[in-house]
Amino acid sequence: MMLSLIRDNLDFFLLGSGPGPGGFVLTLLMSLAAGLAASVLGLAGGIALTVGGRSVVMALEAATAVLRAIPVVMLIFWCYFLLPVVFGIDVPGIATVIAALALISGAYLAQSVRAGIAAIGRGQWEAGRSLGLGTRKVLTLIILPQALRVMLPSFVNQWVTLVKDTSLAYVVGVAELTFVATQVNNREQVYPLEIFAFIGLMYFLLCSSLSLLGRLAGRKWPVRAA
Template identity: 55%
Template sequence: MNFSVVWDNLPYLLLGAWPDGPLGGAALTLALSLASGAASALLGLALGIALAMLRQRALRAALLGALAFLRAIPVLMLIFWVYFLLPIAFGLDVPELLTVVLALSLVGGAYLAHSVYAGISSLPPGQMQAALALGMTRWQAMRRVVLPQALPMMLPSFVNQWIALIKDTSLAYVIGVGELSFVATQVNNRVMVYPAEIFLAVAVLYYLMCASLDVASGWLLKRQPARAWQEPQAD
């Protein structure tokens, strides 16, 4: 195997045409995954809390139906809908990068909403009841008592979803976004005879990005849960 083709094209695989052109490659993959990861975390947190706090059956059923729909459809189909259907149906021209972030955030948020709800439900009901007995509102009890204890337990689910988002950014190639898989295909089409070396290098880059996130989350997980659970015991 001849890996010189990888070294010759490594700057393009990492950064795309930047600084002479738009950012691409692995750097754009990271940017897309960070943006969609942050958006899906906020969306999942809000929807998970809503699932735990909603008491109206109709609203809760509607929310569960929407989450089930987003979890059921492929990400690729959602990208197509946002990019091609919205301009036709509503006259909304959504940029390519925003299309990818929006699609990944909606699907990721739907999955994380159930993880957040499961984390909240795993706490003893006495936590909420004690907070309400002290005169807190349900929202105050959720924010000050329940979430500080439940969030550390949700961290593995958030990390798994963020790792999945890094890999799912490769679907952006279908609308011409120059992320890592897209630029790798361009390099392969140009050199023609080294597909194994090029896509093996791409696999290594994806592994390094996902493994780095896994190591960072493991370090955080070792520190955060101990603080979250030890502080209430100290009282």
């Protein structure tokens, strides 16, 4: 029965029913967009926390503390209602979810980047400066390539968390995988266990694939002693 149920609704699970992408494809696209934005924000924030002035560091510390303390679903609601007011346009629900996930994940990653940079010995900074390099070049050419190896597990963990958090997009009507599963369940009514077991399997495969890629990258790009 489960195989028949999944087979009959597979296209719906994968693509949704709207004119645009939905279901699993939309979950994947939102994860990619939010993950990329969060990584950029995290790198920029972590670097600023490391080499920025006192006022910059204090402002970023406060911002990351607030973002890490806010539940993801609450920030999604805030972005959903606030962004249209700020920009004066109708911002799609998908964009608000991506913005919320990117902000929260970026806040976590900024602290991971800061810790990764701090893990590199001061001798590396001094060696770069002894070669006549400025702070920016020492950071980009010497420190970051080593620090990124240390940060990789934290980045992968945050990306996995972000993938799972895309399921909260249903609260603003975004037809991602969980939303589509709820629609199928409402239509079928008598197979909730089978439906949500299949959805759980899809999330498991997606997150496991991401973790596997992270492990492969870690083996190919191992951390070396400073």
